[in-house]
Amino acid sequence: MPGPRVYSEHPLSIAHEFPLDDQAAIHLIRVLRLTEGDPIRVFNGDGHEYNATLCQVSKKSAHFHVSAIERSDALMPLSLHLGQVVSKGDRMDFTIQKATELGVSDITPLWSERCDVRLKGERLDKKVEHWQRVAIAACEQSGRNRIPTIHEPLNLSQWLATVDCEKKLLLHPHNQQPLTADKAPSSTALLVGPEGGFSDDEVALSAKNGFDGLLLGPRILRTETAALTAISVLQYVWGDFR
Structure with a gap:
């Protein structure tokens, strides 16, 4: 090459x-x-x-x-939009890097009740630019020619009310169901919480906005592990890992 x-x-x-x-x-x-x-x-x-x-x-x-x-690059059969509550340290960078390698099309950083990271103004603008550079570097390394969009961070309630995908899935330790090999949707939104998880009110609001719980086995996964595991499963069942 x-x-x-x-x-x-x-x-x-x-x-x-x-x-x-x-x-x-x-x-x-x-x-x-x-x-x-x-x-x-x-x-x-x-x-x-x-x-x-x-x-x-x-x-x-x-x-x-x-x-x-x-x-x-061929158009991906599954458009994946990751809604990821901002995590501490370099965990958010890691999630964006690996999610890009795995083929997500959109990433929206989110603020939730138990999110420990708070950024505003110029600091937030610089962080979003940094995350976009992380995604570009991951494309450069992995051979991907379409760069995922890093959207402006939103409050969880805003994203839940506006995200438009055929299938909507929530990662949460309770009331989850395994993924079934139904007819593949053309687009999927995946919602992943912070280290402390979602509150009961946030889970209820997610369900009200059409999100179903996704089961990823018997263990509780860290936020970055959960996101990447779910993306891999979705790509295997419905996406371009088949």
Whole structure:
């Protein structure tokens, strides 16, 4: 497979030249020691991976010339929207990274009653930008050419009232049912709570908004384990793991 794979924010087209962003250029030039004419692979989230060659290489910058589309991602049979209550430390980064690798299409960070993380204003804006970069890096590593959307964080009640999916599932330790191999839905919303779980009122509100409990075995899973386990199961039964 020719050359390392990098992300570009530009709308790419064949037979045109584009600048690399500074971080990618420095990595390719200083770390990987690439020079002018070396092949690379580029994606921008439009579903394609492009063949390209480096050009106009200097100590801190470089351009690339697009030569062809190498491959394209098929549309996923199951659109997965993860509603994840924001978790502490690097757990949220981990969840976003792995959920991206597993094929989710949308991620909405949520605030709930027992959420221990509170961010506002500029700190929140920077965190959302950081989460989007985590998703891009996961696509870069995994070979995925469609980047999931990281939505603006919402209160749980707002998301429950507005999320529009054919199937809606809630991870909660009580009143759950195993997943059945029914006719595959085209879209699924998956709701995952914080370390302390959802309150009874939040569970009731979820049910009122059409969410069914999903059973993932006899053990209570950590928030990041629960999300990734459920995504894997859904992809196996209804998605592109089949």
